[in-house]
Amino acid sequence: MDKGGSSVLSQDLWEEAITLFAGGVNSPVRAKVQPYPFYVRGGQGAYIFTEDGNAMVDFVLGYGPLFLGHNPPEVRRAIERQLERGWLFGTPSRAEVELARKIRVHIPSMEKMRFVNSGTEATMAAIRLARGYTGRTKILKFDGNYHGAHDYVLIDAGSAASEYGVPTSAGIPGEVSKTVSVCPYNDLTCASRVMSKEDHAAVIVEPVMGNMGVIPPKEGFLSGLREVSSNTGTLLILDEVITGFRLSLGGAQEVYGLRPDITTLGKIVGGGLPIGVVGGRRDLIDSFTPSGPVFNAGTFNAHPLTMAAGLAVLDQLEKGWPYRVAESAAKVFVEALEESLKLPHVVNRVLSMFQVFMGISEVVDAQSAKKADRSLYLKFHEALLREGVFVAPSQFEAIFTSAAHGSEVMEEVAHAIRKAVKSLA
Ligand SMILES: Cc1ncc(COP(=O)(O)O)c(C=O)c1O
Structure with a gap:
């Protein structure tokens, strides 16, 4: 897999895209990455590689489908x-x-x-x-x-x-x-x-x-x-x-x-x-x-x-192991988050899908979810991006793990989470 950057960067593509597509994108959540979406040229395992030459650990996974990670x-x-x-x-x-x-x-x-x-x-x-x-x-x-x-x-x-x-x-x-x-x-x-x-x-x-x-x-x-x-x-x-x-x-x-x-x-x-x-x-x-x-x-x-x-x-x-890996990865992510995040928050997790809501202690329905501090979540998303970790750019999406998020990758991610959380303070 060619992981290098290309001569056409995300910013160039974005500038053309806004002349071609409503809001620059073909599905609205994609426009939420600031200041413009990064364009992905490929993925392998837990990683995606951008046109700008960056590698990122992916917890969006195409908004859920890629349970085995990229390019299995x-x-x-x-x-x-x-x-x-x-x-x-x-x-x-x-x-x-x-x-x-x-x-x-x-x-x-x-x-x-x-x-x-x-x-x-x-x-x-x-x-x-x-x-x-x-x-x-x-x-x-x-x-x-x-x-x-x-x-x-x-x-x-x-x-x-x-x-x-x-x-x-x-x-x-x-x-x-x-x-x-x-x-x-x-x-x-x-x-x-x-x-x-x-x-x-x-x-x-x-x-x-x-x-x-x-x-x-x-x-x-x-x-x-x-x-x-x-x-x-x-x-x-x-x-x-x-x-x-x-x-x-x-x-x-x-x-x-x-x-x-x-x-x-x-x-x-x-x-x-x-x-x-x-x-x-x-x-x-x-x-x-x-x-x-x-x-x-x-x-x-x-x-x-x-x-x-x-x-x-x-x-x-059917071999079973993908579920074990994905769930352990989710646990590592959540533990690193719980350990470092000192402000009031709640993490809702069901096996390999989860989300953190900040500034609130319980989320049981849409109305309580809307009370979470969405701008702080976006800051968290941006801080993680800077550390090479991609989680959904919206409070109202899930964070997903996959069978490609093995323990080595997750060690790196846990470190990134601690750094990202520190930068929120
Ligand atoms: C629960 C649920 N149902 C239906 C859909 C729509 O699926 P699609 O985006 O493939 O049309 C989604 C999309 O995220 C979903 O999460």
């Missing part, structure tokens, strides 16, 4: 093998059957599934499926949960939790947002009240919130949702786009002992190539076209390159 040889070889045979046929391929078989072994609630191309597509298809199957229109979501960039889910809570949500984006028809109820995360009373009307097609939830920093579910929250949704004919959609294959081979539903009606996956299961999966009860998934009336289609669905990459990743994850 097994995944690269699987992609290369598929590339040699060609990469798009518009017909079924063997790899899609093999990947689905593996997914079902590890996540038995996904009796059948449909491959799509992103987490956004997966949750959109899941919600349409729930509406088509139940004949109900409304859905319930939780304040601060992110399920992608489509109209059905870009709804925030406001304070009146069980009332209709407010769109988080311009351009979403009021008619659409009125179909979405919003409750605070971890508030089972609110969720039960909304579902008791028996007019909601589905409740969609992140089993561990990973889009407001990291917020774990309170004891009884997920099982309560399962019970109330079953009792009210509301389908439970577990959005495991982040947690699927990150928390364990069986995802959050294995960790928390839950059987949702529908599961959405993305990120890790595509090995870093674009993917989404919507799966669940056989009778539900059979409602998709062509066996049922709920339309879904896609030129790139079950893309052969993605299927090959996904299979190669799962082969590695």
Whole structure:
């Protein structure tokens, strides 16, 4: 891997990019790195290498997918093998059957599934499926949960939790947002009240919130949702786009002992190539076209390159060690932080995903997360960058570890964390 810098530096690229893209980027969080984003020319293991010739230990990992780190040889070889045979046929391929078989072994609630191309597509298809199957229109979501960039889910809570949500984006028809109820995360009373009307097609939830920093579910929250949704004919959609294959081979539903009606996956299961999966009860998934009336289609669905990459990743994850390494790395990171950070703070960690909230002692939902000192978090992010460590440039993203964050790298990182924290004082 060429780790050297190039003659075109990040600043040059950025200056051109702002003439080409809205805000200079193709996904908004990327613009948050100050004074301009660094441009990455490659990655290897736990490291990324910038156009400016810098190496950084990466805890963003493409916002979660790269559980084996950058450029793992097994995944690269699987992609290369598929590339040699060609990469798009518009017909079924063997790899899609093999990947689905593996997914079902590890996540038995996904009796059948449909491959799509992103987490956004997966949750959109899941919600349409729930509406088509139940004949109900409304859905319930939780304040601060992110399920992608489509109209059905870009709804925030406001304070009146069980009332209709407010769109988080311009351009979403009021008619659409009125179909979405919003409750605070971890508030089972609110969720039960909304579902008791028996007019909601589905409740969609992140089993561990990973889009407001990291917020774990309170004891009884997920099982309560399962019970109330079953009792009210509301389908439970577990959005495991982040947690699927990150928390364990069986995802959050294995960790928390839950059987949702529908599961959405993305990120890790595509090995870093674009993917989404919507799966669940056989009778539900059979409602998709062509066996049922709920339309879904896609030129790139079950893309052969993605299927090959996904299979190669799962082969590695099945060996177990990637989970051990990623979790130890997360522990080392958090310990170094806890040890050096003297100001009030709380770290929420679930296995290999975590986030620190400063100036506050407890974060259980979106409203409490918003009370954290976001500008101090950004200072921490910037101080870490100066020490060669890349964590998400937003308080409301998660910090992820991978199987490539071995003990040697983490020793270096622990040292960087101590230095970065000192500079905050
Ligand atoms: C829980 C969750 N669901 C859905 C999505 C949307 O996935 P994508 O960005 O692949 O469209 C995300 C993205 O971060 C996510 O975190």
